[in-house]
Amino acid sequence: MNAKEYLEILHTAEKLKDAERHCTTSNRRTESVAEHSWRISLMAFLLRHEFPDADMDKVIDMCLIHDLGECFTGDIPTFIKTDRDRKTEDELLAGWVAGLPSEISADMTALYDEMNAQVTLESKIYKALDKLEALIQHNESPLDTWADHEYELNKTYAFETVAFSEWLTNLRKAVLEETLEKIERESV
Numbered sequence: 001m002n003a004k005e006y007l008e009i010l011h012t013a014e015k016l017k018d019a020e021r022h023c024t025t026s027n028r029r030t031e032s033v034a035e036h037s038w039r040i041s042l043m044a045f046l047l048r049h050e051f052p053d054a055d056m057d058k059v060i061d062m063c064l065i066h067d068l069g070e071c072f073t074g075d076i077p078t079f080i081k082t083d084r085d086r087k088t089e090d091e092l093l094a095g096w097v098a099g100l101p102s103e104i105s106a107d108m109t110a111l112y113d114e115m116n117a118q119v120t121l122e123s124k125i126y127k128a129l130d131k132l133e134a135l136i137q138h139n140e141s142p143l144d145t146w147a148d149h150e151y152e153l154n155k156t157y158a159f160e161t162v163a164f165s166e167w168l169t170n171l172r173k174a175v176l177e178e179t180l181e182k183i184e185r186e187s188v
Contacts, residue, residue, distance in 0.1 A: 069093035
């Protein structure tokens, strides 16, 4: 890969800094997709010793690239994203990845294939962190920024995704405790 190709990749990825998610930060600023990707990468790094059998560098790679398709479509919250939206995002991402320098294209393609298959420990950890980070962010955002359906979503979302891991199941339970405490405290 030459310097120009490298910069072109970074210029495309920069779009995630401006791609807004539906959630706000604790200070009411709309969160970006890049911020979400950064934090799930940090979450993976912090779990390195909790999952000694997992290749956490690979998990971090998955976390870093998982939402690159949103460079082309923007963020569509999971609860309103349609199969057509997913197909469009997947096609645009696949076209972009195919045009990257061959070694980068091969690395990303292999990671996306593994992430989509959801068979390996690494892919399951990445998927769990992706969903858990959204719940944690909701708990950090002011309650009056939540949509009505998010009260129930924050209570039920992602339990099936973390079921493969006792540690992540306990984390999900702790997130639920925070959700219930937040609703009780801020609903007064």
